[in-house]
Amino acid sequence: MELQKSFDTPKIVTIEKVVDETPTVRTMYFSDEIMSKVLPGQFAMVWIPGVNEIPMSVMISQENGKAAFTVRKHGLATTELFSKKVGDKIGIRGPYGNSFTVKQGNLLLVGGGTGLVPLIRLVTFLQKNDNVTIIMGAKTWSEVFFEDLANKLLEGTMHKVIVATEDGSYGEKGLVTDAMEKLLKENKFDAVYTCGPEKMMHKAVQIASANKIHVEASIERMMKCGIGICGSCCFGDVMACKDGTVFDGTALLANKEFGYTHRSKSGILDNY
Ligand SMILES: Cc1cc2nc3c(=O)[nH]c(=O)nc-3n(C[C@H](O)[C@H](O)[C@H](O)COP(=O)(O)OP(=O)(O)OC[C@H]3O[C@@H](n4cnc5c(N)ncnc54)[C@H](O)[C@@H]3O)c2cc1C
Numbered sequence: 001m002e003l004q005k006s007f008d009t010p011k012i013v014t015i016e017k018v019v020d021e022t023p024t025v026r027t028m029y030f031s032d033e034i035m036s037k038v039l040p041g042q043f044a045m046v047w048i049p050g051v052n053e054i055p056m057s058v059m060i061s062q063e064n065g066k067a068a069f070t071v072r073k074h075g076l077a078t079t080e081l082f083s084k085k086v087g088d089k090i091g092i093r094g095p096y097g098n099s100f101t102v103k104q105g106n107l108l109l110v111g112g113g114t115g116l117v118p119l120i121r122l123v124t125f126l127q128k129n130d131n132v133t134i135i136m137g138a139k140t141w142s143e144v145f146f147e148d149l150a151n152k153l154l155e156g157t158m159h160k161v162i163v164a165t166e167d168g169s170y171g172e173k174g175l176v177t178d179a180m181e182k183l184l185k186e187n188k189f190d191a192v193y194t195c196g197p198e199k200m201m202h203k204a205v206q207i208a209s210a211n212k213i214h215v216e217a218s219i220e221r222m223m224k225c226g227i228g229i230c231g232s233c234c235f236g237d238v239m240a241c242k243d244g245t246v247f248d249g250t251a252l253l254a255n256k257e258f259g260y261t262h263r264s265k266s267g268i269l270d271n272y
Pocket residue numbers: 043052053054055056057058069070071072073074075076077078079114117219220221222223224245265
């Protein structure tokens with residue numbers, strides 16, 4: 001009983017290190033044994049005192065017993081989190097949600113923006129003899145991050161990190177899904193994993209399914225409780241926080257909301 005209570009009550013942690021990834025993205029490191037060991041795809045609810053509590057994927061740290069959040073400055077809560085300094089405190093509860101199924105072989109990871117966070121954690125669960133390709137997308141060169149980290153984590157293995165920028169200022173010009181389509185013309189993959197903007201994931205899942213490749217996506221929907229109570233993350237017949245956030249391609253393509261609708265802060269269904 002007591003264990004459940006502490007699981008769902010924010011635990012206060014201190015920010016120990018802040019790394020600027022891009023002008024709008026920062027990674028904030030803290031010590032926590034549980035968060036340091038979460039499965040790829042799991043998330044935490046992060047309490048920013050006096051502001052709000054928001055869902056965040058749990059980023060890896062290369063130091064034992066530590067984890068991090070990689071935050072993009074967006075609205076009130078993420079801007080406040082982005083502005084936190086070493087020594088500031090935040091609350092964390094979780095981890096919540098399911099995780100990617102760790103497959104072996106030729107694996108393709110397709111991510112955009114902070115959607116790369118669970119994919120980077122997934123990399124740390126893969127085998128040395130896997131052949132991993134990561135396609136990472138950003139609008140422009142100054143918003144590219146985790147390229148060096150991905151190469152470092154995959155050092156000594158057969159791997160490829162492909163960057164796609166929408167304006168062509170770095171790497172391949174276009175969307176990650178353009179790069180994915182190009183790659184699939186000449187390469188075979190055993191599984192595709194994706195996380196990022198839902199329109200992007202929708203396209204990636206369609207491409208993988210058309211090529212008969214197992215595909216999983218981690219869905220980022222509006223979330224308030226993170227534990228299946230409030231219903232704000234309802235997504236077709238499922239709840240993204242409790243039944244996901246990771247779903248397989250077949251389930252996603254059967255879900256009429258995937259890629260087409262999203263919910264507002266008041267729960268109203270709207271088109272993308
Ligand atoms: C599972 C999951 C993992 C995420 N991981 C990351 C991450 O690693 N890094 C990162 O920068 N962002 C991540 N996000 C998105 C992040 O939670 C939203 O950008 C953030 O909640 C927006 O809050 P805001 O106050 O800055 O913006 P506002 O638009 O002002 O949001 C205000 C309210 O809407 C809710 N809200 C708005 N957008 C979202 C959203 N996409 N998802 C959930 N709630 C939302 C907030 O909780 C808040 O209550 C993740 C979202 C989910 C669901």
